[in-house]
């Protein structure tokens with residue numbers, strides 16, 4: 001029982017694949033109208049088709065979250081399509097293995113910070129005024145367990161996800177009395193296409209990834225989706241400004 005209200009409207013970025021697609025589908029199963037957004041139009045349209053085939057309502061709006069004008073147009077397009085914006089899942093992100101810190105490249109820094117930090121900031125910047133005007137809403141940003149601790153050979157990624165948590169907590173306090181709740185979800189390793197491609201090459205790495213989690217396996221995209229729906233729902237009505245690990249116990253070690 002998610003206690004999301006049928007007929008409400010959700011916006012999901014990075015929804016052409018992986019965690020974003022699964023969460024868009026989960027919203028739609030609850031009767032929520034979903035705006036599916038991504039830079040990948042083909043994958044985004046495929047997510048919309050999956051939702052419609054299952055009887056849900058969704059529309060695709062292409063958006064590069066690093067571009068202010070595109071994010072502004074995405075939020076305006078959501079309101080134009082469905083009249084409001086109740087839930088936003090700011091999930092678009094990129095992950096590049098950079099080697100040790102001194103081996104990182106300026107171009108990698110700009111790319112990772114651009115999508116993972118500026119993208120989340122721009123999304124919230126344009127979503128919050130709409131939620132304030134309609135009397136409330138809920139935002140969930142995708143951070144990572146790499147936002148809660150070290151990520152060797154991925155220091156820029158770790159910095160970007162720590163920044164997502166900083167943005168989330170600060171905004172949550174700023175809008176707490178205005179009925180806009182803002183939280184972050186922190187996945188550990190999740191079984192996505194990206195994960196499978198990387199580990200098909202070296203199955204030993206898959207075993208290593210599973211062993212990183214006390215539960216003995218990597219996570220499922222649906223397990224992140226259900227955490228996001230919980231954080232958006234009235235069940236989490238007293239919860240704002242948290243960074244929720246969904247990590248098979250990884251951060252408890």
Ligand code: NAD
Nearest residue numbers: 014016017018019038039064065091092093144187189190
């Ligand atoms: P994914 O690559 O399947 O999905 C990410 C999506 O973001 C893609 O569809 C991609 O096209 C989109 N995207 C990239 N740059 C964009 C941009 N500039 N504008 C709009 N969309 C853009 O990966 P995923 O695993 O589903 O990752 C989703 C989120 O979860 C990311 O923020 C990632 O950092 C985070 N995360 C993933 C894992 C994991 O193990 N998969 C773990 C922790 C956190």
